[in-house]
Amino acid sequence: MPMLEIRDLNTFYGHIHALKGISLDVDQGEIVTLIGSNGAGKSTTLKTISGLLSPRSGTIVLDGKQIGGVPAFKVAGMGVAQSPEGRRIFPRMTVLENLEMGAFVRDRPEPGDLERVFTLFPRLKERIGQKAGTMSGGEQQMLAIGRALMARPTLLLLDEPSMGLSPILVETIFGIIRDINAQGTTVLLVEQNALMALAIANRGYVIQTGRIVLADDAQALMQNDMVRKAYLGEE
Amino acid sequence: MEFNANLFVQFLINGVTNGMLIALVALGYTLVYGIVELINFAHGEVFMMGALFAFTIIGMFTIGPDTPWFAIVAISLLALAAAMLFSGALNWAIDRVVYRRLRNAPRLAPLIAAIGLSFILQGIGIYWIGSNNLRPPNLIANNIRSINLLNEWFGLDTRIRLRPLDLIVVGITIPLLVWLSWFVGRTKTGKAMRATAQDREAAALMGIDVNRTIAIAFLLGGLLAGAAAMVTMYYTNTASFRMGFRYGLFAFTAAVLGGIGNLTGAVVGGLLIGIVWQMSDGFVQAYIPWWGAQWTPVAIFGVLVLVMVFKPGGLLGEFTPDKV
Numbered sequence: 001m002p003m004l005e006i007r008d009l010n011t012f013y014g015h016i017h018a019l020k021g022i023s024l025d026v027d028q029g030e031i032v033t034l035i036g037s038n039g040a041g042k043s044t045t046l047k048t049i050s051g052l053l054s055p056r057s058g059t060i061v062l063d064g065k066q067i068g069g070v071p072a073f074k075v076a077g078m079g080v081a082q083s084p085e086g087r088r089i090f091p092r093m094t095v096l097e098n099l100e101m102g103a104f105v106r107d108r109p110e111p112g113d114l115e116r117v118f119t120l121f122p123r124l125k126e127r128i129g130q131k132a133g134t135m136s137g138g139e140q141q142m143l144a145i146g147r148a149l150m151a152r153p154t155l156l157l158l159d160e161p162s163m164g165l166s167p168i169l170v171e172t173i174f175g176i177i178r179d180i181n182a183q184g185t186t187v188l189l190v191e192q193n194a195l196m197a198l199a200i201a202n203r204g205y206v207i208q209t210g211r212i213v214l215a216d217d218a219q220a221l222m223q224n225d226m227v228r229k230a231y232l233g234e235e
Numbered sequence: 236m237e238f239n240a241n242l243f244v245q246f247l248i249n250g251v252t253n254g255m256l257i258a259l260v261a262l263g264y265t266l267v268y269g270i271v272e273l274i275n276f277a278h279g280e281v282f283m284m285g286a287l288f289a290f291t292i293i294g295m296f297t298i299g300p301d302t303p304w305f306a307i308v309a310i311s312l313l314a315l316a317a318a319m320l321f322s323g324a325l326n327w328a329i330d331r332v333v334y335r336r337l338r339n340a341p342r343l344a345p346l347i348a349a350i351g352l353s354f355i356l357q358g359i360g361i362y363w364i365g366s367n368n369l370r371p372p373n374l375i376a377n378n379i380r381s382i383n384l385l386n387e388w389f390g391l392d393t394r395i396r397l398r399p400l401d402l403i404v405v406g407i408t409i410p411l412l413v414w415l416s417w418f419v420g421r422t423k424t425g426k427a428m429r430a431t432a433q434d435r436e437a438a439a440l441m442g443i444d445v446n447r448t449i450a451i452a453f454l455l456g457g458l459l460a461g462a463a464a465m466v467t468m469y470y471t472n473t474a475s476f477r478m479g480f481r482y483g484l485f486a487f488t489a490a491v492l493g494g495i496g497n498l499t500g501a502v503v504g505g506l507l508i509g510i511v512w513q514m515s516d517g518f519v520q521a522y523i524p525w526w527g528a529q530w531t532p533v534a535i536f537g538v539l540v541l542v543m544v545f546k547p548g549g550l551l552g553e554f555t556p557d558k559v
Contacts, residue, residue, distance in 0.1 A: 052436055076442035088437035090430050101430050104423070105442035151442070 001064065003028045003186055004049070004155060009058035009068070011048045018044045020210040021058070026155065031177070031187040033197040033218065035231055036207035042190040043085045045207070046157045049188075050082045051075040062155070077105045081153035085160050085190075087144040091133025095124055098132050098143055102150030116183075117146040120176050138169045145176070155186050162193045174200050194231035198222050206231070239521055245395050246518040247510065252401045254509020255408040256470065259463035260486035261493070261501035262415065263326070263456030269496035270432040270452045271338070276349035277329060278460060279483015280356035285322035285461030286468040286478060287363050289314040293372045300376065311374060315407070319461035326457030327450055334453075335446060353479075360476030368475040371468045375400070400470055407466055411459060412502060418455070419498060428452055432496070485512065488539050494552025503550055511535055 002025035011019040019041050026032045034042050047053045049060055051072035060068040067075055081102070090098050099117060118125040121142040127135060132143055141161055148156055158177065162170040170193065178200045181187050191197035198204055198218045206214035206227060214221065221227050260282050267275045292314045298307065329352060337345040382399055385391045419425040431438040431448045439445050467482065468474050489508040493500025515534040519526045542550060 050440060052439065072436075072439035073442050073444045076440060082440050084437060084440060088434050088440075090433045090437065092433055093426075093429060097426060097429075101426065101438075101441045101443075104427065147441075 002026060003063060004188070005059075005061040006045075006049070007059045007061075009045070009048060009060065010056045011044055011053050012056050013044070013053075018210055019048065019055070022207070022210070022212055024205050024212060024215070026186060026188050028186055029181075029184070030203065031181050031189060031201045033189045033191055033194075033201040033204045034207055035191055035194040035197055035204060035227075037231075038192065039209075040207045041210040042207055043159055044210075046082060046084075046159050046188070046190055049075075050080060050157060076151065079151075079154035080157065081148035081151040081155075082157040083144040083148040083159060083161065085163070087137075087140045089132045089140050089143050089147065091131065093132060094129050095127045095132055095135075095143060096129065098147050099124075099150050102147035105151050113150055113152065117149055120149075120179065121146050137164050138166070141165060141169075141173060145173070145180075149180065149185075153185060155188065156180065158187060158189045160190060160192060162191060162196060170196060194227065195222075198227075241393070241395055242518055242521055246513045246516075248395070248397060248401060249517075250510030250513035251506060252404040252470070252509070253513055254489075254506035255404055256463045256467050256505075257482065257486045257489050257509050258502040258505025259408060259411065259459045260482055261489040261505045262498060263460045264487050264490040265493070265495055265498060265501040266452045266456045268490070269498075270428060270449055271334070272342075273334065273345050274349065274487065275326075275329075275334075275453075275456070276346070276483075276487075277352035277356060278326070278456065279479035279486070280353045280360070281322050281326045281329070281457055281479075282460040282464045282467075282482055282486075283360055283476060283479030284325055284356060285318040285457075285464035286474050287360060287476075288321040288461075289318035289465040289468060290364065290369070290371055290474045292317045293374060296372075298372060298374060307374060314374075315462060315465045318465040319458045322461030322464060323454045323457035326453045326460070330450055330453040335449075338446075353483075357476050357479070360479075364474065364476065366476065368473050368477075370472060371474050375469060404466055404470060407462060411462055415455065415459070416498065424448070424451060485535060488535060492539055492542050492549055494549030497549070497551045500549055500551035507538070507550075508535055511538055 004026040006022060006024050009019050009022040010017070022041070022045055034045060036042050044053065048055050051067070051070050051074065054069045058068065059066055062078060062080065065078070067078065090101060093101070099114060103113060123139055124142055124146055127139060132140065135143065145158065145161060161173050161177065165173065174196050177187060177189065189197055189201065198221055201218040204216065204218045204221045205212050206221070214224065214227065216224070260278065263278050264275060267273060293310060296310050298310070333348050333352065334345050337348060379399060384397045384399065384402065385393055385395060419428060427438065427443045427448050428451065430441065431443060431445055435445055438448070467478070485508050486505065489504035490501045492507060493502070493504030511534050512531055515526070515531040516528045
């Protein structure tokens with residue numbers, strides 16, 4: 001049984017039918033990526049999983065429990081952590097306070113968790129007392145991921161971690177995502193940067209205007225003509 | 236014309252004590268605004284209801300010249316706690332029953348609801364104690380009320396008066412401010428409040444129950460308003476269904492002046508308004524004969540307009556981009 005099993009998910013923004021029958025699976029220990037262009041429904045999918053949006057119909061099953069429509073703060077308590085689009089760090093709190101907020105669902109944050117985040121992102125340790133809103137975009141992205149890790153999630157949802165970052169920083173961040181996965185965290189990664197995403201993922205789904213149009217191993221998707229044309233920028 | 240230092244210091248003392256009471260009420264506006272961006276116009280009436288509750292509680296005891304001092308202290312503390320709990324619970328209930336249902340409604344809806352609630356609570360106030368200004372039960376004997384501590388305790392030969400009530404105001408306000416600052420700055424719940432204020436969706440993703448956190452902000456604001464109400468009732472020696480209007484309006488002004496959403500700003504704004512209020516009521520008259528208390532609202536709102544023109548975010552308001 002997959003760790004996360006989504007079937008026929010329909011989500012609306014007001015009258016806009018944003019997700020039109022999405023189905024996807026994420027197995028324990030995998031990196032699964034959801035790629036697609038702007039407005040295809042990638043972020044909507046993640047928000048529906050994490051409970052920020054309620055699906056109109058369909059099921060989301062996490063470890064055998066139906067979580068569709070469960071409020072976000074409860075989903076967070078079930079081991080799902082999201083690093084949202086646009087980072088959404090708490091700008092007027094310090095780096096340390098942001099990380100503490102990440103551990104909110106846990107009764108007692110362990111010092112080991114902070115150490116782990118600081119090992120992955122040494123830059124955050126240097127900025128520990130700084131107000132998060134005054135940091136650079138790359139540092140904020142590190143903080144958003146680090147904050148999500150503080151919950152010790154079993155499933156980590158990453159929404160566009162490469163957005164607005166320099167190519168070198170993108171490489172670094174994706175390397176770290178692979179490290180996080182190697183340490184045992186399952187990852188569902190949403191990306192416009194399809195090349196980078198497929199390079200580290202086990203499997204991938206391609207989403208277009210609210211529908212999954214392709215699902216395959218990441219390697220196979222990289223060879224797929226449609227994907228190469230539409231998302232990898234090849235003629 | 237000579238500068239009258241005695242008079243100035245006297246009204247400065249009055250201003251600071253009055254300002255502290257305004258600050259307690261202003262914190263309720265700013266706590267709620269900071270987290271749900273709603274001006275809770277019913278807050279002044281939540282303050283008034285706290286005073287009426289304390290009035291009723293104290294009225295249940297017979298207090299006379301023979302009542303021992305410790306009984307008076309005990310009754311006072313009981314009434315203070317009762318006023319705080321009553322206002323806190325009332326503010327919490329208002330959010331739970333009214334504002335929470337309107338959380339995703341257009342902004343005007345909760346605002347109008349707040350104004351409506353304010354009239355409802357005033358109506359309840361009239362039903363409760365009538366429409367006249369009442370003198371609260373005589374908890375503090377008149378001879379104690381008029382002691383000048385500077386003469387009696389410190390042996391100073393001065394005409395500046397520092398009354399026991401001034402000290403009581405400070406003695407109740409300062410611990411509350413310290414406690415609030417500790418609560419919001421250091422506790423897990425306080426940090427969750429700040430996180431919710433800065434980004435509600437991100438807070439929910441952290442596992443923070445946003446509705447519960449907002450409810451706590453209303454509860455805290457109510458607790459402070461109740462404390463301020465009990466003290467104000469004795470400071471001004473009046474209770475009335477109207478008392479929430481003036482204090483509410485001035486406290487709201489203080490919160491905006493200091494930078495709404497900013498806790499320190501509410502305290503600074505409260506002190507400033509308190510001082511302007513007292514100076515306008517008494518000190519200015521010594522120099523401008525036609526000036527009097529009737530001009531006080533002009534002075535207070537004049538200061539507000541001036542600050543708004545030059546610093547639209549308020550004295551300590553900061554424009555930090557919330558979304559990058």
